[in-house]
Amino acid sequence: MNISKRALRIPPSPIRKLVPYAIDAKKRGIEVYHLNIGQPDIATPQSFWNAVHSYPAKVLAYGNSQGIAEYREWLAKYYQGNGIDITPDEIIVTTGGSEAVMFAMLAVADSGDNIIVFEPFYTNYNGYAVMTDIELIPVQTKPETGYHLPPVEEIEAKINDRTRAIFICSPNNPTGTVLAREEIETVSRIAEKHNLFVIADEVYREFVYEGKHTSLFHIPSLIERGIIVDSISKRFSACGARIGCVITKNKEAFDAMLRMGQARLCPPTIEQYAAQAVLMQLDEKFFPEIIEEYRRRRDATYEELMKIPGVLCEKPAGAFYIMAKLPVDDVEKFAKFLLTDFQHDGKTVMVAPGPGFYATKGLGKSEIRIAYVLEEEKMRDAIKILAKAVDNFLTL
Amino acid sequence: MNISKRALRIPPSPIRKLVPYAIDAKKRGIEVYHLNIGQPDIATPQSFWNAVHSYPAKVLAYGNSQGIAEYREWLAKYYQGNGIDITPDEIIVTTGGSEAVMFAMLAVADSGDNIIVFEPFYTNYNGYAVMTDIELIPVQTKPETGYHLPPVEEIEAKINDRTRAIFICSPNNPTGTVLAREEIETVSRIAEKHNLFVIADEVYREFVYEGKHTSLFHIPSLIERGIIVDSISKRFSACGARIGCVITKNKEAFDAMLRMGQARLCPPTIEQYAAQAVLMQLDEKFFPEIIEEYRRRRDATYEELMKIPGVLCEKPAGAFYIMAKLPVDDVEKFAKFLLTDFQHDGKTVMVAPGPGFYATKGLGKSEIRIAYVLEEEKMRDAIKILAKAVDNFLTL
Numbered sequence: 184m185n186i187s188k189r190a191l192r193i194p195p196s197p198i199r200k201l202v203p204y205a206i207d208a209k210k211r212g213i214e215v216y217h218l219n220i221g222q223p224d225i226a227t228p229q230s231f232w233n234a235v236h237s238y239p240a241k242v243l244a245y246g247n248s249q250g251i252a253e254y255r256e257w258l259a260k261y262y263q264g265n266g267i268d269i270t271p272d273e274i275i276v277t278t279g280g281s282e283a284v285m286f287a288m289l290a291v292a293d294s295g296d297n298i299i300v301f302e303p304f305y306t307n308y309n310g311y312a313v314m315t316d317i318e319l320i321p322v323q324t325k326p327e328t329g330y331h332l333p334p335v336e337e338i339e340a341k342i343n344d345r346t347r348a349i350f351i352c353s354p355n356n357p358t359g360t361v362l363a364r365e366e367i368e369t370v371s372r373i374a375e376k377h378n379l380f381v382i383a384d385e386v387y388r389e390f391v392y393e394g395k396h397t398s399l400f401h402i403p404s405l406i407e408r409g410i411i412v413d414s415i416s417k418r419f420s421a422c423g424a425r426i427g428c429v430i431t432k433n434k435e436a437f438d439a440m441l442r443m444g445q446a447r448l449c450p451p452t453i454e455q456y457a458a459q460a461v462l463m464q465l466d467e468k469f470f471p472e473i474i475e476e477y478r479r480r481r482d483a484t485y486e487e488l489m490k491i492p493g494v495l496c497e498k499p500a501g502a503f504y505i506m507a508k509l510p511v512d513d514v515e516k517f518a519k520f521l522l523t524d525f526q527h528d529g530k531t532v533m534v535a536p537g538p539g540f541y542a543t544k545g546l547g548k549s550e551i552r553i554a555y556v557l558e559e560e561k562m563r564d565a566i567k568i569l570a571k572a573v574d575n576f577l578t579l
Numbered sequence: 580m581n582i583s584k585r586a587l588r589i590p591p592s593p594i595r596k597l598v599p600y601a602i603d604a605k606k607r608g609i610e611v612y613h614l615n616i617g618q619p620d621i622a623t624p625q626s627f628w629n630a631v632h633s634y635p636a637k638v639l640a641y642g643n644s645q646g647i648a649e650y651r652e653w654l655a656k657y658y659q660g661n662g663i664d665i666t667p668d669e670i671i672v673t674t675g676g677s678e679a680v681m682f683a684m685l686a687v688a689d690s691g692d693n694i695i696v697f698e699p700f701y702t703n704y705n706g707y708a709v710m711t712d713i714e715l716i717p718v719q720t721k722p723e724t725g726y727h728l729p730p731v732e733e734i735e736a737k738i739n740d741r742t743r744a745i746f747i748c749s750p751n752n753p754t755g756t757v758l759a760r761e762e763i764e765t766v767s768r769i770a771e772k773h774n775l776f777v778i779a780d781e782v783y784r785e786f787v788y789e790g791k792h793t794s795l796f797h798i799p800s801l802i803e804r805g806i807i808v809d810s811i812s813k814r815f816s817a818c819g820a821r822i823g824c825v826i827t828k829n830k831e832a833f834d835a836m837l838r839m840g841q842a843r844l845c846p847p848t849i850e851q852y853a854a855q856a857v858l859m860q861l862d863e864k865f866f867p868e869i870i871e872e873y874r875r876r877r878d879a880t881y882e883e884l885m886k887i888p889g890v891l892c893e894k895p896a897g898a899f900y901i902m903a904k905l906p907v908d909d910v911e912k913f914a915k916f917l918l919t920d921f922q923h924d925g926k927t928v929m930v931a932p933g934p935g936f937y938a939t940k941g942l943g944k945s946e947i948r949i950a951y952v953l954e955e956e957k958m959r960d961a962i963k964i965l966a967k968a969v970d971n972f973l974t975l
Contacts, residue, residue: 184774184775184776184804185831186686186687186829186831186832186835187685187686187687187688187689187692187743187835188689189685189689189690190685190686190687190831190832190835190836190838190839191831191835193835193838193839193842194838195838195841196644196838196841199841220641222640222641223638224638225638226637226638227636227637227638227639231639232634232637235631235632235634235849236631236632236633236634237632238628238631238632240623241622241623241628242619242620242621242622242623242816243623243627243816243817243818243819243820244618244818244819245616245618245818245819246819248592278674278821278843278847279843279844281842281843281844282843285843289583289585289586289710290582290583290586291582291583291586292583293583293584293585293712294585294690294691294712295690296583307841307842307843307844309842310838310839310841310842310843311842314685314711314839314842315710315711315712316689316690316711316712347583378580379580380580408580420638420639421639422639422640422641422844422845423639423640423641423642423845423847423848423849424639424847424848424849425674425821425844425845425846425847425848433582435581435582435586435587436582436586439582439583439586439587439589440586442586442589442590442591442592442706443586443589443706443710445591445592445595445703445706446589446677446703446705446706446707446710447674447675447677447678447681447703447706448675448677448703448818448821449818449819449821450821451674451819451820451821451847451850452819452820452821453631453819453820453849453850454847454849
């Protein structure tokens with residue numbers, strides 16, 4: 184009686200194996216700066232909490248499988264405000280961005296089909312790919328070019344007759360890279376030529392510090408072949424709400440994803456109500472203030488990183504991650520060292536090792552992902568500690 | 580650019596096509612008794628609402644992928660209280676029972692493998708099976724035998740070399756049937772002989788009106804090969820909370836499902852906290868009062884059904900459904916007729932047609948599922964209206 188082969192292949196969380204070491208370090212009295220996960224410290228909006236605390240129903244009933252109609256109306260207004268021309272009927276509310284990713288993948292690919300992704304990429308795409316028997320074909324992007332897309336030929340070289348879609352994520356997790364409009368237009372041309380869907384993860388839409396965010400739906404040629412996956416987790420610092428959505432104007436894909444939504448009944452009811460309250464009460468200062476806060480954190484983080492001899496990294500334009508190449512040849516070992524054999528003034532840092540974000544074995548061994556989710560001064564302190572750790576590690 | 584073949588195959592909700600007719604009927608001023616979905620009218624416990632209304636955090640953060648540790652401790656106590664000997668470390672909290680079903684299926688079966696189910700069965704199993712490319716092989720149960728399991732030979736005849744598990748649901752949706760201990764022991768023997776997992780949907784555990792509920796884990800021989808899927812949706816009338824769990828003592832299956840859990844990050848945070856509050860404050864009268872209420876509804880529903888000439892149905896011992904065979908040869912047509920061409924004193928009823936619960940084409944054409952989720956007097960009135968409708972329909 185064996186479990187399934189795919190179940191065996193589902194990758195563990197890349198940071199999970201470090202967790203016991205972090206717990207141990209804390210037990211020894213060491214303060215651990217958590218730069219390893221994208222869990223913002225920003226308060227969830229008061230409008231969200233007010234809605235939760237005054238949720239009026241007596242029976243917590245199933246909601247609509249597509250998502251609560253009124254919430255979808257507010258969502259559509261939010262997208263319209265971002266130059267994304269969609270209606271409430273083109274939105275399916277999902278249980279987090281995670282479910283949106285799964286629905287989109289299932290809508291376009293059968294078992295054995297493949298989807299092009301740019302590595303390094305958000306690890307959890309891989310979990311869903313394995314569960315649904317879809318192959319993710321990685322196209323490498325590099326620290327030397329700020330993790331921007333490689334030349335067209337390199338992308339097309341990976342496309343084969345089982346390729347069904349190209350998956351992009353901008354602003355990017357784990358690299359922070361924001362794709363230029365021209366890059367997404369290039370993706371569109373490739374997709375058109377090879378008759379592919381394009382799936383875009385845009386959960387960090389607002390987190391752009393230079394230039395402007397280009398959405399999939401800003402590119403007219405992508406409107407019929409595009410699927411956007413989204414989430415309120417980062418936008419409203421509501422990771423535990425598990426509210427996302429998937430958007431498409433492709434009627435067939437929409438209907439299929441709606442049927443998937445019916446199979447799982449509905450996304451959480453209370454949090455849709457609360458997310459709607461946030462959208463209804465959103466004022467103009469909300470995002471600028473948060474973005475300013477993250478920009479300060481990014482600048483401080485980048486500035487301190489640049490002081491470490493041998494570090495390679497372009498200043499990323501978005502999200503709240505920096506992927507940096509360190510002068511160490513095995514970041515897995517280094518990340519463990521940080522927690523088991525190092526401290527400075529009773530403090531250390533926890534980072535996400537690069538290999539977890541690559542599908543190609545052997546890549547990312549000198550890279551780490553840093554989530555700048557702590558206040559500026561803490562980020563500076565954390566990166567200074569990281570600098571000392573690199574120094575120590577190199578003289579081991 | 581086509582969507583995937585499996586996406587095309589995902590079945591729509593069996594009652595969905597009736598929804599527009601129900602909306603239309605209401606627009607015409609007709610009152611519709613909703614016997615078509617298992618949405619209880621019972622209030623969600625006050626302890627749940629108190630916890631939601633006073634949820635203390637400022638940041639709605641990701642929870643543990645396995646579920647909040649303290650909630651799992653209370654869950655383990657709840658299971659112990661039901662004679663199910665498990666620890667918090669053998670539980671993964673899921674986003675509803677739906678996700679628990681998906682995790683369990685994925686843990687045991689690869690693409691092309693199959694799982695034995697007893698039809699009629701809860702339609703949504705099928706949605707997940709299609710998404711994950713698992714075949715559900717139906718073994719028929721019949722109204723004439725109260726939808727109890729057929730002889731061993733009929734079950735074994737369906738098992739082949741790609742069969743990985745037997746899936747049972749007791750108390751059953753849609754039939755209300757409660758499997759006898761001996762039936763589950765039979766399943767255990769078959770599973771042992773053919774080296775299969777056994778997955779049990781026990782979300783209606785408390786809803787038993789005659790005899791006692793037998794859990795998978797009450798059968799010692801099933802402990803190593805058993806996976807329980809569960810949910811608070813019906814138990815605490817919290818369908819919109821999306822909190823379930825999956826339980827197994829099989830270490831390999833557990834680890835695989837935990838990695839699936841990591842891929843989707845976490846189940847909703849607030850509702851776990853609220854569900855824990857319910858468990859902490861549960862008093863001894865809670866279930867007996869609810870069960871008594873449902874028993875009255877069931878008895879009233881059954882009594883009124885039996886007055887309809889030609890109706891065939893055994894009094895079901897559990898859940899809150901009755902599957903009844905009507906003297907009509909096309910219940911899809913009848914269910915539509917109820918909403919479009921019939922009313923009595925300005926009222927009509929909405930039911931779930933039988934074929935939606937069968938995988939075998941042609942079965943269930945005379946059966947309907949009735950959810951007795953309304954108060955006794957309303958149920959009586961609804962079934963009386965149904966009786967008139969049957970009479971009318973037969974004389975069309």
